[in-house]
Amino acid sequence: MLIKGLAGGGLVLAFALLSAGLEPKRFAGLFSAAPAVALAGLTIVLLDKGAHDAHQNAVGMLAGSAGMVAYAAAVVPLLRRLHASRAAAAALGAWTLAAAVVAVPVLVA
């Protein structure tokens, strides 16, 4: 778990640095949704548990990534009305809802 945390944090840091050095901001935003945590998590699961568990993780990730699209789309109008910390927290509702809707068929299949 500790290795997962270090690897996830390290990859996020690498993508964050890349994003910080990119212009314009809308292009840099592509890297705010980079698969940093996924790459770290899937690599360690592959090494530790094997391809079957990594495959299961990736299937579940389909639901999370639907949530990510909903989150990013929802947070844009929220940022017009709220401070970023509150908008970021409020948009988690969109992530949860979209991820839950897609998770139903993904987890049942």
Next chain:
Amino acid sequence: MSAADRERGIAQRVAERPALAPGKLREVRRRDLAYRFLAGALTSIGAGGVTLLFGARVGGILLAFPAILAASLTLIEEQEDSAEAREDARGATMGGLGLALFAAVAALTLGNTSGAVALLLATVAWFASAFLGYLVAWFK
């Protein structure tokens, strides 16, 4: 300059050619990097914990948790302003679509080819689709 003028100015900058500005890296504060590291580490540990408790499919949902984006928005607003944070979020919408393709390619290839090749293909699919989406939607 009014907020509307500033918003128009930023919208015009979308047409700029994407470029790396290494000088901007010197403006990044260590505290901001620490927040991002923490966001990534906690999300990874959370995904691992959920996997242990509820299984790999449920844990996989958290691999696309928007921890990095949430941390970035707060820091961008603090350093620049809300309009720039919105620009980052607009880009992340396209990055999120790429993330869905990453998950789909990984799900299709893991177990059918070597793990390294599967993750490489998924990463290429993420970047190619996000970049192409950016070009088609916004770059004139």
